[in-house]
Amino acid sequence: MQAIWTSRRRAIVTAVVAVALGGSQGASAARVTTPVTPGRPTVPVVDASSTLPVMGQHPTVSADGRWVAFEGTPQDGDARTTTTYLQDREAGTVEELTPMVDGVPSGNTVWPVISGDGCTVTVITELPYDLFRDDNEGSRWDVYRTVLPHCDGDGDWELVSAKGAGFETAAGDDTDPRYPVAVSAEGSVVAYTTRFGGADADVASVELVDLSVPLGQAGRTRAVAGTPITPPTGTFRYHGVREPAMSSDGRFVAFTSDASSALAVPEWGTGPQPGGYAYSNVYVWDRENVDRNTSVRRVSVPAGPDSGDSYSAALSGDGSTVAFVSTATNLVPGATLPACNPNCVPQVYLLALEGGSIRLGSRLPGDPTQPPVGVDAAATQPVLDVTGAELVYVTRATNLFPSRASGVGSAADGDIVRTVPALATVERVSTAADGLPVAAANSHPHLSANGRVVVFDTLAGSAWGSTVAGRQVVAVTTAPSLELADLDMGTVAVTFPGPEWVLNVTNNGPSSFVPAGVAIDQPDFLVSGGTCVEQAGTPVPPGGTCTVTLMFMPMVEGDQEATLTVAEAGVEMEGPDRTVIAGQEVGEDGTVSGDAPDPFGSVAITATLTGFGGDPTMAPSPAGAYSRPSLVGGRAEPMPFTIYNVAFNPVRVKSVRIQGTAADDFEVVDDECTGAKVDAGESCQLSVAFTPTAAGRRSAIVRVTTDDGAYTTMIVSGDGYYEPRVATSATTIVAGSRVSVTGTGYAPGATITVAWADGSGRGVTAVTDDTGTFTVELVVLPSARPGARSLVASAGEGQVAVTQVLVVAAGRSAGPASPSWPGRP
CATH class of the missing domain: 2.60.40.10 (Immunoglobulins)
Incomplete structure (x- = not known):
């Protein structure tokens, strides 16, 4: 209990x-209490115990958001390229987990994965920690796991990627370091990508390891169901079985395969062109289903013939939902996708495994019941929260947000985007404190179980106050906005x-x-x-x-x-x-x-x-009502109430009042109750109109009091919203001049940021007056890109307006001596 x-x-x-x-x-009327700082605080991962910065990438986070494991640069004097660090976000400390050890040959460590319970870290490493079984020869990459000290671990590393049985058990030395391992929430089940036995070095397979079975005993390691028995042959090329993902309990394992892995006897697939690669698809294996005919299912099923590859699967913690990336154009009938030119733009898709149909995850915000429109640039690297309610992915799309982040970084980088698929809402996670996007140089996101903590690596760490030069890890924490009347x-x-x-x-x-x-x-x-x-x-x-x-x-x-x-x-x-x-x-x-x-x-x-x-005399019907949304300053349709006399004698209504911190957002209208004598069993009527003075959910209590002091109440609530607009003093602007920007319909006292939608140039801020209006002068730099441009005036979520202008290049007369040159009177 x-x-x-x-x-x-x-x-x-x-x-x-x-x-x-x-x-x-x-x-x-609600008060939220939380140890999490309100807003969107960000915590760069740096070594809090010293002044040395820690560069890093490929982070994972525990289910509660406290522990972050990441791959980083070793400290001075260490010739290796990468090692593993663990951050305790509560204590503010960072420690290296894979330092050099006397007697152990040097080697790099990549792709650390922390288990959901925060007790284990599993890595791919060249370090031969098991000197008895790891001969430090061959490719040298193996999977090891450690139980952390705060969970009574002793710091030893256990060999995971072992081959053979009994005394013949030895390190496999053939783990593929291109793909991270998948780990159950308790760290006891691990899946990793390795080389397919007997095939070319580039053909992969996925091994599943149950660490509750002692090393060397039967049942500890097996290939994932859906793996072909024999190496591929024929006219097509293959990547193999790879990229495992796992549910928290280890029951469901998703993977990418270019074999027909759902067949009872899997066989290698085909592709569009002989001599080219076979199509890749995403499959999910239910380990509790012993029927080989149904235990593996293909989730990337198109409405027609194969038209692209599907890969990079992610599973929700409860195993209910799978997300994946695909270049196929026929997965969601009716979806509007960018034209293939000649390659198709990768999109992120979702499937609820119990009776669901494939949905477009990387869609533009809007009505979730309408046919979706996809993003106009690659969407990749999906991750899900524990229930599949939240999806985070990476994209450089230009059609998701009014403002655009500057495009720097690697091909895998972009904005970190969060969406709630059921609502088709979209927000940019990678934003600075002022709400503007940081450079689109972010990748490898990972979510805590409740979606509250998003960790990722970035080249834009300075936007979060970091002084580290180079790639580093950032944790963005956002508490939920709760309402309770x-x-x-x-x-x-x-x-x-x-x-x-x-x-x-x-x-x-x-x-x-x-x-x-x-x-x-x-x-x-x-x-x-x-x-x-x-x-x-x-x-x-x-x-x-x-x-x-x-x-x-x-x-x-x-x-x-x-x-x-x-x-x-x-x-x-x-x-x-x-x-x-x-x-x-x-x-x-x-x-x-x-x-x-x-x-x-x-x-x-x-x-x-x-x-x-006391003795009750009145009772309302209904006991509460919710108004339709209304523009701030407007009035919604009144909400009617009937007030019944439940006493055995007549009563007189003394007053009808609205109480609560949002009392000014509601108004009693059509009041037939105040001053009225209501006989036993009879009633009177009144209505309440919603007149919001601010955006968001507003609520109040309507109190109906009789002459004898008894009273009854109703709760009323509604959602207010702003509808801002922005305009410029000229629709055609010469580069090197100034333009006046005016906005209306914002919240009073709001800080407005005016900037170019593409992230270039210089922005400006202003504060609205008591009517929600502002006017500010924007300097258009002489180097401003000419052509049709969009100006964005933003005060945060729900208060964004865009206007279109035409910027023309300065003529010969536009220079330091020109009256229009910035800074001249």
Whole structure:
């Protein structure tokens, strides 16, 4: 039983009348408490224990986001090219895991992979740590694993890529260092790419190793299902079976293969041209399925004949979703893709393995139910969170965002992009503190389980305050934006349970929220259920909700107040009589067992609950309402309510008031209740209009009070949004001159950044006035690229406007002596 702390009287609340409460979320009324710094803090991976910088690449991160393993440059005096480092993001320390050891020949180490539990690191290395079995000959690349000291490891490295049995067991010396290993969350199952026995050196296969089986014993190592028995022959060329990926429990293994690996007896495939390479496709092996006819399935299935290659698979931690890259143009019927010229642009695709159809992951934002439009430049290197709700990939696409990052770095580099496929939302992860994109020189992203931490390597480390020259690792942390409304439960009879209310915890992303505990610090307010309780530990993805069902049973007359907390594992919550830890095991008798979960990166949200012990006289229908979205400053269609007299005598309505921190965002209209006498069993009507004063979810409480002081309440909420516009004083601008830029429709007091969409030139900032308007002068440099250009005025998500201008090159008269030259009066 999880730590869901409610009240000593929860057991007696059984049969009550439920009052449905829809759309009862509210950002303005919520308070988020979290150890994670709000916003988007970034943590460059540098050696915090010394002044020496650590250059690095190819990072992986533990499920909780605390531990980061990466490949880096050795310290001074070490002639090797690469070694492995481990960062503890909580302690702020970095240590080298594969230093030179006396008596062990020198060698490089690449592609470190940390297990989801943060306890093991598995690497591909030339270092022969097992001197008895590794003869340090041949290609020398082998797979080794270590258990880390914080998980009671002794620092020794265990040989993974072994061949043979018994006393004949020896290092394979044939691991392919081009592809990283795949590791289960506990680090006990490893898959790696090696050379296909008896084939050319370039033909690969994937070996699966169960480290729970002792070294040299049968059942420890096997080829993945779907591997052909014999080496390839014939008129086509082959890359083989390669690029493994694995679910957290090790059950599902995805891989790339140019064989027909789904056949009961796999055979090598064919391609478009004899003498060329066979088509590559992505397959998923279910290790628990013993039927060889169905245990391996091809996921990159086109709607027609093969038209391209599919590769670079990624699996969600729960094994429900696979992502992959493909140049095929017929995987998603109706999708609009860039023309092949002559090569087709790689796109990222997704497939839910249970009954799903292939979706385009690298699509433009918009309505997810409409046919998708693909990005106009290669999308590669996909990674997924634990549930497959979030997808991160790399691209240099120019049609995803209004502003474009400068294009530097290698061919594998680009923007780090995060998308929520179910919502078709897209955001750029690789942005600086001012919201502008950093150089598109980023690659090799990896996600924590809840998607909160994204690690990647970059050449643009200076944008995050690093002084390291060269490639380095950055961790970008973004807490989810949560909403939970305050709730006033009105007047309830003393010692009697009131109606049941439902509050929604809404996650606006960009990462998942994993509720582990719910608590109320006052015993007269009761948690009676809800998915936040009953499905504790299940991630709530961006755009999703979980519910908390509440009741009020006052034991005394008068006003009462409590705090409701919904928290992730490890967060301390105030219960009715003591502090409890979210996620800690609690018995039916209230006794706590086991260690408290690590709270690293955990977040919580609180709301205020109020009520009055007395004789109720009125009851609303509905108990809450959600308005359609409205432009800030506008008014949405009113929400109607009927207020019933539930007493045995007539009552008079004294007042109808709106309360809460967003009270100014709602207005009572068509009020037939205030001052009205309502007979027993009769009702009156009123309506509430949503008039947002700011963007985002807004909520408030409508309180209807009678002459005798009893009252009832309704929750109202709605989403406000801005619709900014921007224009220039001239639509044709001469390079080397100045132009006035004016924007309207932004939030008051917002900092606006005006810059060229392609990332070139010099930008400028301004602050909007009380009406959300700004005017600023932009210098167009003499070297500005001529032609049609886009200017972007941005104040962050949801407040971006673009205008088109024509920049013309300066004539002969445009120079330092020209009146239009920047800096001249």
